[in-house]
Amino acid sequence: MKKLDKLVSIKDLPEAPVSNVPSLSQKTGTWRVFRPEIDKEKCIKCYICWRCCPDISIDVDEEGFPRINYDYCKGCGICAHECPKTAIRMEREGK
Amino acid sequence: MKRAGIPTEEFIYSGHTACPGCGAMLVARYLLKVLGKNTIMNIPACCFAAIPGTFPDTCLGIPLLYNAFETTAATASGVEAALKIKGKKEKITVVGFAGDGGTADIGIQALSGAIERNHQIIYVCYDNEAYMNTGMQTSSLTPMGASTTTNPVGKKGGWRIRPKKNMMEIVAAHNIPYAATVNPSYPMDFIKKIEKAKSIKGTSYIHAYSVCPTGWRYQPELGLEIGRLATETGIFPLYEFENGAYTINYKKKTKEVLEYYKLQGRFRHLSDDFIKEVQTLIDKEWEKLLYKEECSHR
Amino acid sequence: MVKMIITGNVAAAWGARLSRAEVIAAYPITPQTIIVEKLAQFVSDGDLKAEYLHMESEHSAMAACIAASQTGARAFTATSSQGLVLMHELLHWASGARTPIVMANVNRALAPPWNVWVEHTDMMSQRDTGWIQFYAESNQEVLDTIIICYKLCEDKDIQLPAMIGLDAFYLSHTSEIVDIPDQDLVDKFLPQYDPAYPLDIENPTSVGSLSMPHQWYPEFRYKIHEAMQRVLPKLNQIEEDFYKEFGRKYTGPLELYDTEDAEVVLIVSGAAAGTVKETVDMLRKKGVKAGVIRLRMFRPFPSEELAKALSKVSFVGVIDRSFSFGHEGAIFSELKASLYGLKKYLPIKNFIVGIGGRDITTNTINRIYDNCFSCLKNNKIDTPVEWIDIKV
Numbered sequence: 001m002k003k004l005d006k007l008v009s010i011k012d013l014p015e016a017p018v019s020n021v022p023s024l025s026q027k028t029g030t031w032r033v034f035r036p037e038i039d040k041e042k043c044i045k046c047y048i049c050w051r052c053c054p055d056i057s058i059d060v061d062e063e064g065f066p067r068i069n070y071d072y073c074k075g076c077g078i079c080a081h082e083c084p085k086t087a088i089r090m091e092r093e094g095k
Numbered sequence: 096m097k098r099a100g101i102p103t104e105e106f107i108y109s110g111h112t113a114c115p116g117c118g119a120m121l122v123a124r125y126l127l128k129v130l131g132k133n134t135i136m137n138i139p140a141c142c143f144a145a146i147p148g149t150f151p152d153t154c155l156g157i158p159l160l161y162n163a164f165e166t167t168a169a170t171a172s173g174v175e176a177a178l179k180i181k182g183k184k185e186k187i188t189v190v191g192f193a194g195d196g197g198t199a200d201i202g203i204q205a206l207s208g209a210i211e212r213n214h215q216i217i218y219v220c221y222d223n224e225a226y227m228n229t230g231m232q233t234s235s236l237t238p239m240g241a242s243t244t245t246n247p248v249g250k251k252g253g254w255r256i257r258p259k260k261n262m263m264e265i266v267a268a269h270n271i272p273y274a275a276t277v278n279p280s281y282p283m284d285f286i287k288k289i290e291k292a293k294s295i296k297g298t299s300y301i302h303a304y305s306v307c308p309t310g311w312r313y314q315p316e317l318g319l320e321i322g323r324l325a326t327e328t329g330i331f332p333l334y335e336f337e338n339g340a341y342t343i344n345y346k347k348k349t350k351e352v353l354e355y356y357k358l359q360g361r362f363r364h365l366s367d368d369f370i371k372e373v374q375t376l377i378d379k380e381w382e383k384l385l386y387k388e389e390c391s392h393r
Numbered sequence: 394m395v396k397m398i399i400t401g402n403v404a405a406a407w408g409a410r411l412s413r414a415e416v417i418a419a420y421p422i423t424p425q426t427i428i429v430e431k432l433a434q435f436v437s438d439g440d441l442k443a444e445y446l447h448m449e450s451e452h453s454a455m456a457a458c459i460a461a462s463q464t465g466a467r468a469f470t471a472t473s474s475q476g477l478v479l480m481h482e483l484l485h486w487a488s489g490a491r492t493p494i495v496m497a498n499v500n501r502a503l504a505p506p507w508n509v510w511v512e513h514t515d516m517m518s519q520r521d522t523g524w525i526q527f528y529a530e531s532n533q534e535v536l537d538t539i540i541i542c543y544k545l546c547e548d549k550d551i552q553l554p555a556m557i558g559l560d561a562f563y564l565s566h567t568s569e570i571v572d573i574p575d576q577d578l579v580d581k582f583l584p585q586y587d588p589a590y591p592l593d594i595e596n597p598t599s600v601g602s603l604s605m606p607h608q609w610y611p612e613f614r615y616k617i618h619e620a621m622q623r624v625l626p627k628l629n630q631i632e633e634d635f636y637k638e639f640g641r642k643y644t645g646p647l648e649l650y651d652t653e654d655a656e657v658v659l660i661v662s663g664a665a666a667g668t669v670k671e672t673v674d675m676l677r678k679k680g681v682k683a684g685v686i687r688l689r690m691f692r693p694f695p696s697e698e699l700a701k702a703l704s705k706v707s708f709v710g711v712i713d714r715s716f717s718f719g720h721e722g723a724i725f726s727e728l729k730a731s732l733y734g735l736k737k738y739l740p741i742k743n744f745i746v747g748i749g750g751r752d753i754t755t756n757t758i759n760r761i762y763d764n765c766f767s768c769l770k771n772n773k774i775d776t777p778v779e780w781i782d783i784k785v
Contacts, residue, residue, distance in 0.1 A: 157594070
């Protein structure tokens, strides 16, 4: 079944309502009011922040530091709250 | 490969529309990390029916069947039967993933039937303690004292005074091969139990604690802390039921229920006396659980 | 090919067995029970390789069938009256999900009061669910139509579920001679189910997600409408192939009996058609120009075919073995709607007969024909809807 990323008319639809396009086009980062900022000085690379992100918007950079994916991060603040070294600050968006 | 104690591979895409700080999302994330690619999930009407997005988008990297509200366990039964007759059963895990309403209320008939037939499925109830998707209405798993949109705080009281149904006891009464409570605040325990469920011959039931900042009314960053308090107060004990025996996995009941209740807006209206009543009930249930563990291991 | 003397229920079970149904999820209800019992026996004896699920309700039975079909297995179930209406929510789901499930429904009256005898209200009240609907007249037809339906429903141009109605007790529990076709001939006619969108680990998909008003929910529903429109031509082809393979001829949505020169034609569904045909024979011997059209399919409704068959007729009596409260019989309404706008005005009257299994005899049908002829002669329909044999 071909990827349904270009739907223009009824002819492009499958017979049954079958979805197969990953939701990555929805940039939920626009929902944020507060954004997390990681302080690499304090970070001990325990990756607890990566583990507790409900939006899977923390991955790991080339140096092994956790990196926030701001395209999708909704700013819930769980990572900042759970960080054992308080290495993550929640900053007001737009400042 | 593991990181912070849990597998690294993800089976959920970002861009889903769960609320910020959604507990159910963590439940699904950890569940799929263990079960992996060879999983088919079916989901009824619930938060998770809206979370993956609208057609043609999906946030799951595994096959997903949406089913009608009351049919989660019946749908999982049908999937399992089809895989069995096609000779694919051994390779694919079938998971029914429903909310508390779709499990304990409208879905309980189907669940009971599926357990009785002992289908090779894992049934996960993500318990956010109300019909959250439709706007926080009361379900039979809404805890004592909570205010919801159908048990609102009014001039004559009105908030929920009935205690939660005990789903673990209900499934235990079916002599289910394996049932366990899990909590994303305890990820290692979570992972271990899903691995156990995956290996069970027959039906497994997983009751997952699922924090909900929108419905419980707290700042989303407190999600995992509230989860820890739930277990440490004994409100959500971590235990397993396997082949008739109870095993409590976390015995440190060190906190008072007030610490849990005071963090959430849905309990804000409660009097000290009511909280005392809740504490008595929780203490009694904890004692019962300890006793069950002792008796079932004799 | 073997000839057996079997009831409609056993014939339905044979239909499912010969179609090699792979998942049978069912719940017992009088008078369907023999279907599920016979299927259980087939499975226990190893004659049918299927997963047999003892579901805890009809609603769950349909849920399991939908799931099994979406996973890639051929699903079958059977029910009746209360069970069918309990499934209602999921009947919509099955057609919306485009699952080619085939179901045998023993047509039985709805409660209260409790009544286990024949009436078509159960299936009639499901006419909006997007299922293809057949009403059988004989046990042979029950068996054959199940096989034909799998071939029809699984066709990639169709992908819709179908239900076959068989009258309670008149078919379900009455024995007739039935040809049981050879399994290998059926296998040749009906190959293994090849689903259009199987659940596939390598290419994961989500089936049935949210779809908005601006895109694409209305289009998905329109597709069901388009698929329904393809049913009758497709069925025509399949029935031709069936005739070539098995030697039995089915004529699509209608069976015409002595209608070519008929003045008065009755329209009837189900086993009572046999009684009407018998009455027509008696009347024809007396030189009365009576005919009957057996309505074999109610969905899709064969508007064009009926209009054509009735083009030279002077009066139509529609027998409904059901009723839509607040209006009239369903076949009557839908036929009138099909004839609307045609140049010739055709007088048409509704007869509500056989409700709750009240017996329909040649005597009953004779009176109905008499009434029709007299309405025709007087050029006046005495009453548009008449309930027959009600003890007033």
